[in-house]
Amino acid sequence: MKRKPVFAALAAAVVLAAGGGVAAASLGGDGGTSAASGTGTGATTHERAGLAGTGADDTAREDRDDARDDRDSDDRDDRDDDTRQGAGRDDAARHDDTDDDQDDDARERAHDAAEHKAEAAAARKLAAPDALAAALAHTPGRALSAEIDDDQDGRLVWEVEILDGSGKLRHVDVSPSSGKVLGARTERGDADDVRAAKDLLTGDATSAAKAARAAAAKGTVVSIDLEEERNGYWSVETGPAEAEWSVALDGAKVTQGSDD
Numbered sequence: 001m002k003r004k005p006v007f008a009a010l011a012a013a014v015v016l017a018a019g020g021g022v023a024a025a026s027l028g029g030d031g032g033t034s035a036a037s038g039t040g041t042g043a044t045t046h047e048r049a050g051l052a053g054t055g056a057d058d059t060a061r062e063d064r065d066d067a068r069d070d071r072d073s074d075d076r077d078d079r080d081d082d083t084r085q086g087a088g089r090d091d092a093a094r095h096d097d098t099d100d101d102q103d104d105d106a107r108e109r110a111h112d113a114a115e116h117k118a119e120a121a122a123a124r125k126l127a128a129p130d131a132l133a134a135a136l137a138h139t140p141g142r143a144l145s146a147e148i149d150d151d152q153d154g155r156l157v158w159e160v161e162i163l164d165g166s167g168k169l170r171h172v173d174v175s176p177s178s179g180k181v182l183g184a185r186t187e188r189g190d191a192d193d194v195r196a197a198k199d200l201l202t203g204d205a206t207s208a209a210k211a212a213r214a215a216a217a218k219g220t221v222v223s224i225d226l227e228e229e230r231n232g233y234w235s236v237e238t239g240p241a242e243a244e245w246s247v248a249l250d251g252a253k254v255t256q257g258s259d260d
């Protein structure tokens with residue numbers, strides 16, 4: 001029974017169906033030969049179309065990825081720009097605040113300098129010892145302090161504090177321009193301060209007027225005040241530079257600085 005030709009034909013058909021291009025099968029037998037051949041043109045075209053489609057899909061995906069990367073990059077750039085702009089605005093605001101503070105400080109220094117200059121000018125019109133003498137002539141007692149300051153009407157006057165004979169504290173205003181007493185008033189003083197002043201200003205203790213004359217060698221006296229520390233001394237300020245001096249109650253020695 002001859003089956004080999006049949007097997008050869010089946011093998012050729014399988015090869016052609018698989019798209020193998022040209023296929024041949026031959027089985028030798030009893031002098032019989034069988035061959036099959038074909039061209040796989042349809043299968044090859046389909047494969048090329050599939051490959052082309054795959055390439056197009058890959059290209060589209062790459063384009064989408066590139067577009068997404070571009071958008072992400074643009075978003076980052078925008079955020080960076082916003083951050084830089086925000087930082088720039090913050091720096092500008094801080095710079096403006098610093099400039100404002102510096103301007104305020106400069107105006108305050110200018111105002112203080114003008115004020116000290118005016119006080120020194122007023123004190124030169126009527127020296128501290130003369131203002132003290134005028135106040136004590138009006139209200140006898142012991143002078144505890146004197147300073148150039150604004151009165152209730154905004155005028156620069158000598159304000160002299162006096163402990164009178166009855167133990168009351170009196171404030172006497174003296175005009176630097178005329179040397180006249182402008183007014184006097186009684187104030188309630190601290191009992192301990194009054195007692196300390198009485199104890200310090202006894203016997204030959206340096207008076208306010210004497211201390212003012214001693215400190216006048218250092219500049220224009222614009223204030224003098226009795227201090228209790230170090231067994232008592234006079235704290236004196238000279239203007240317009242606001243220099244501080246201490247004048248001893250014993251001997252009226254002048255030293256630089258104050259223990260306030």
